[in-house]
Amino acid sequence: MKNYNTKNWRILFNIQITGFILFIMLTVIYYWNTSAHSSFNRNIEIVDLKGIFSLVMTYLFVFFSVVTLAYPVLLFMQAYFIRKEKPVGKELAFLSxxxxxxxxxxxxxxxINNAQAIKNFE
Known part of the structure; x- marks a missing residue:
């Protein structure tokens, strides 16, 4: 793993940066699209663009929930392996x-689900 990280560190950083930025942008778009919130984390009853977007965001939510727990370990491993070879402080700070x-x-x-449940309760 050390050799792979040091040889391909620029590609790994670009993939991680692209993934995080894409997820953040989709989250902002979805957060402001309140009409699609009713389908979040539920089965799709009506197949339309909002339902599909909600399904995609549900899967991304699950994936990035796991990333939230596991990523700090991977980030520290990358920092440890790459710092010995190349100085990449700015990139690591940006990824953090x-x-x-x-x-x-x-x-x-x-x-979103909590806010939706409160609206349905009232």
Whole structure:
């Protein structure tokens, strides 16, 4: 793993940065699309664009929930292996920032169901 990280560190960083930015952008779009919230984390009853988008966001929510728990270990391993070979402080700081913002995005998606349940209760 050490050799793979040091040889392909730029590709790995670009993939991680792209994944985090894409998830954050989709979360912002979905968070403001309140009409699609009723389908979040539920089976699709009506197959339309909002239902499919809700399904995709549900799967991304599950995936990034796991990423939120496991990513710090992977980030520290990357930092440890790559720092010995190349100085990449700015990239690691940027990845850490994107990780924190994506963690906030996961918690925002988590609150969607709670807000929907409160609206249905009232």
């Amino acid at each position: 920032f994107l990780y924190l913002v994506s963690t906030i995005s996961v918690f925002n998606l988590f609150t």
